[in-house]
Amino acid sequence: xxxxxxxxxxxxxxxxxxxxxxxxxxxxxxxxxxxxxxxxxxxxxxxxxxxxxxxxxxxxxxxxxxxxxxxxxxxxxxxxxxxxxxxxxxxxxxxxxxxxxxxxxxxxxxxxxxxxxxxxxxxxxxxxxxxxxxxxxxxxxxxxxxxxxxxxxxxxxxxxxxxxxxxxxxxxxxxxxxxxxxxxxxxxxxxxxxxxxxxxxxxxxxxxxxxxxxxxxxxxxxxxxxxxxxxxxxxxxxxxxxxxxxxxxxxxxxxxxxxxxxxxxxxxxxxxxxxxxxxxxxxxxxxxxxxxxxxxxxxxxxxxxxxxxxxxxxxxxxxxxxxxxxxxxxxxxxxxxxxxxxxxxxxxxxxxxxxxxxxxxxxxxxxxxxxxxxxxxxxxxxxxxxxxxxxxxxxxxxxxxxxxxxxx
Amino acid sequence: xxxxxxxxxxxxxxxxxxxxxxxxxxxxxxxxxxxxxxxxxxxxxxxxxxxxxxxxxxxxxxxxxxxxxxxxxxxxxxxxxxxxxxxxxxxxxxxxxxxxxxxxxxxxxxxxxxxxxxxxxxxxxxxxxxxxxxxxxxxxxxxxxxxxxxxxxxxxxxxxxxxxxxxxxxx
Ligand SMILES: Nc1nc2c(ncn2[C@@H]2O[C@H](COP(=O)(O)OP(=O)(O)O)[C@@H](O)[C@H]2O)c(=O)[nH]1
Ligand SMILES: [Mg+2]
Numbered sequence: 193x194x195x196x197x198x199x200x201x202x203x204x205x206x207x208x209x210x211x212x213x214x215x216x217x218x219x220x221x222x223x224x225x226x227x228x229x230x231x232x233x234x235x236x237x238x239x240x241x242x243x244x245x246x247x248x249x250x251x252x253x254x255x256x257x258x259x260x261x262x263x264x265x266x267x268x269x270x271x272x273x274x275x276x277x278x279x280x281x282x283x284x285x286x287x288x289x290x291x292x293x294x295x296x297x298x299x300x301x302x303x304x305x306x307x308x309x310x311x312x313x314x315x316x317x318x319x320x321x322x323x324x325x326x327x328x329x330x331x332x333x334x335x336x337x338x339x340x341x342x343x344x345x346x347x348x349x350x351x352x353x354x355x356x357x358x359x360x361x362x363x364x365x366x367x368x369x370x371x372x373x374x375x376x377x378x379x380x381x382x383x384x385x386x387x388x389x390x391x392x393x394x395x396x397x398x399x400x401x402x403x404x405x406x407x408x409x410x411x412x413x414x415x416x417x418x419x420x421x422x423x424x425x426x427x428x429x430x431x432x433x434x435x436x437x438x439x440x441x442x443x444x445x446x447x448x449x450x451x452x453x454x455x456x457x458x459x460x461x462x463x464x465x466x467x468x469x470x471x472x473x474x475x476x477x478x479x480x481x482x483x484x485x486x487x488x489x490x491x492x493x494x495x496x497x498x499x500x501x502x503x504x505x506x507x508x509x510x511x512x513x514x515x516x517x518x519x520x521x522x523x524x525x526x527x528x529x530x531x532x533x534x535x536x537x538x539x540x541x542x543x544x545x546x547x548x549x550x551x552x553x554x555x556x557x558x559x560x561x562x563x564x565x566x567x568x569x570x571x572x573x574x575x576x577x578x579x580x581x582x583x584x585x586x587x588x589x590x591x592x593x594x595x596x597x598x599x600x
Numbered sequence: 601x602x603x604x605x606x607x608x609x610x611x612x613x614x615x616x617x618x619x620x621x622x623x624x625x626x627x628x629x630x631x632x633x634x635x636x637x638x639x640x641x642x643x644x645x646x647x648x649x650x651x652x653x654x655x656x657x658x659x660x661x662x663x664x665x666x667x668x669x670x671x672x673x674x675x676x677x678x679x680x681x682x683x684x685x686x687x688x689x690x691x692x693x694x695x696x697x698x699x700x701x702x703x704x705x706x707x708x709x710x711x712x713x714x715x716x717x718x719x720x721x722x723x724x725x726x727x728x729x730x731x732x733x734x735x736x737x738x739x740x741x742x743x744x745x746x747x748x749x750x751x752x753x754x755x756x757x758x759x760x761x762x763x764x765x766x767x768x769x770x771x
Contacts, residue, residue, distance in 0.1 A: 251642045254658040255607035255678020264674055268639020268663075276639060299638045306636040306663075310614050314634070317690060321725070 207301075213294040220287035221257070223247040235292050236272030253288055256281065268299050344413070352410040355403045362403065366396040405536040409520055412543045419547050423573045424464030426456060426491070426498075433471055437479060445484035448475075456493040457572035466544045467498075467568060470552070473537040474502040474564045481562065482506030497550070498570035503563040508556045517554060518542055541566070603646070605656040606765050607678050608758075611704060612685035613696040614664035617718040620748035621685065622661050625758050630749050637663040640675055647762045655766060657758065667700070673707050681712040681765040683757065688717045688745075689725040694732065712764040716757050720747040 193201075215230035217237065225244045232238045237249060249272045256264060266279040271292065276299040282289040369392040376385050411417045430450060441448045471489070478487045485505030492499045509517075520539045538554070545552040549569030556562035610618035619637050623629045626645045643659045662675045676682075682704060684697040697715060705711065715736070717728065737743055742760060746753035 248644075251605075251644055251658045252640075254605045255680060257678070259677045264677055266640065266674055270639070270641040295639075303636060303638045306614075306638060307634075310636045311634065314615055321689075321727075 208295075208298045211294055211297070213292070215292040217290045217292070218284075218287065219246055219250070219253075219290075223250055223253060223288075226287065230292075234273060234275055234294065235277060236274070250290075252279070253281070256283065256288075259283070268295055268302075348410045348413045351406055355406040355410070359400065359403050359407075362396050362400050366393065366400065369393045369396060405540060408540045408543075409536050412540065417543055417547050419463040419466060419544075421461055421463045424460055424462060424467075425458060426452075426460055427458065429464055429468050429471070430489075430491070433468065433475060436472070437475055440479055441487065446479070446482055447486045449486065449488050451488065451490040453490075453492040456491055456498070459573045460493075460498065460570040461573050462498070462568060462570040463548060466548060467570075470541040470544055470566060471500065471502070473541045474500075474566075477537065477564070478502055478504035478506060478562070481508075485561070493570070493572075496569055496571045497567050499565065499567040501563060501565045503561065505561040508558045508560050508562050510558045514554065514556055603654055603656045604766075605644075605658055606680040606762070607658045607660060608761065608765075609660045609662055609676055609679045609682040609704075610685060611662065611682050611697070611700050612664055613687070613690075613693040616664060616685045616687040616690070616693050617716075617748045618664060618683075618685050619661050621683075621716065621718065621746065621754060621757075622659050624748045624751055624754050626659060628751075630751075632749075637661060639663055645758075647758065649763060649766055651766075653766075655762060657762060667703065676704060676707050679708060679711065681714075681761050682708075683761060684713060684715040686715065686717050686728070688719050688728050689722050691727040694728055698736075712761060714742045714744060714757055714761045714764070716744050716746045716753070718746050718748055720745045720752060721750045 213231050213234045215228070215232050215235055215237070217228045217232070218226040220226055223246045225240050225242055225246060227242075228237070228240055232240060237246075252266060252269055262283055264279075264281045264283075266281065268276050269279050271277050276295040277292040278295045280291040280293075369389055373386065373389045373393065376389060408417065430452070434448070434450065437448055475487065475489065482504045483506070487502070487504045490501040490503075518539050520536050542552040545566045545568055550567040552564065552566035554562060554564045610622065612618055614636065615634060619635070619641075620630060622643055623631070626643045640663070641661045643661070645657050645659060647655050647657050649655060660675060660679070662672065665672065684701055685693075686697045687693045701713065704713075717733070733743060742764075744753045744757040744760065746757055748754060
């Protein structure tokens, strides 16, 4: 015999049919035993006597008399003993003839198979519904985010509008204070008047910086922080900053030094105002958080890239503070000095560095100082005549005060 | 005199709770563990009708599939009624029940049936929309919300079908 056929025969016949336990049973139309033969005990049908009522034990016959076909085959019927049987049922004139064939092993194998398949299907369905659930949550979240963005946009618009409206009266206030001071200086020696005027001056300066920061912040949010590049003498920018900060550090035990690499071109094409704004912010911070020691500004230039480092020996900050440093409206260390708007400075500086084709980063260690580094794209220019930008000022107007207290 | 006996088949997709509904109804039991059914298992339960008469329900728990093959069809022979079972947390089982109903009716002719929306206890995962359910009710289908796990609705559903089957059978 062919080996494969033999295997098949051995497997199927041995597993399912060798143990057929065929049992024959005849009952009358009212389910009373007429005759039987075979291992009835296997099906829970043992100890039979002629005339026994099997109505309870053969419930599958219920309703079959309605059927018009003479034979019915029922597979995998559970019998009173719990064994499974394939049943061949004949509807005879005198009643019912039944042949039971053992299907217990077959049912067990099939059961195992279906169990596996069905469980797998159910778990796939479960996963699918979890996925749907997750997608639904995500949609809801997205809607919420969109709503918040919308709210944020209208807030930004509102802040921007207010900032614009504040700026003009503030500027004229500042201007008036300056004039009053100039006149007062000439005609009046009274120190208290000067002090009052100085504090008006100081206050309006602070407010203008704040308003300008808010305006920058809303430009950034709207993606409208545009650069205005022109031709600039770097030296002039640095001198202007030195002029601003020199008197401030002069009152304390701080040295402010500039290290400009010899390779830095004299004239560069960039937005000098914005560059000055970054440096002003960084040096301002260094001054603010350094009580004694040094502040060193280093400048290098290579491959059209102008790099700065502003290092101080100040209070420094821990990792947690460092991580939150670039969030708008967050303050650096020393919350006692916290002022709204000042917290925007670093965030705006970094955005400006990005907009100028560069990057800005800050490293710091508590009690050891802070180092801010950034670079911007700045190709060299031979002379200023190549194009002078209309908005470029002649003098140092970035900061309108010589009072150190704005840094505190 | 022997009691009137009526055969009822449980029809529906796999794992909708056919076996569990019978276990709850006939034995007041429930198991969380899923055990795939093979072939058929028959239980009986005596039902007292509103008229006061008793009827023996012969409950056929038929292994669930989404269609009836020729072997499956034999299980239906002589059924006086059937229960379509839907798993309320699986929308697809609703469609299966509707298509199975057509097949069963083609096989048996017009026969009393009722539909069980099972797993009511899992209402937070409920997948059936009310419109689909109402559309069936509009077609005259009897629907019962049940939980084989908690037991609610089960007795009523069988009672409902029992009454329907016997009407017209007895004077
Ligand atoms: N939560 C809950 N689970 C149920 C309910 N009915 C059945 N189940 C579970 O659903 C699975 C399938 O039930 P089963 O009766 O075997 O379904 P069948 O394949 O239609 O016979 C099992 O794990 C049951 O425990 C119910 O009403 N509520
Ligand atoms: Mg089952």
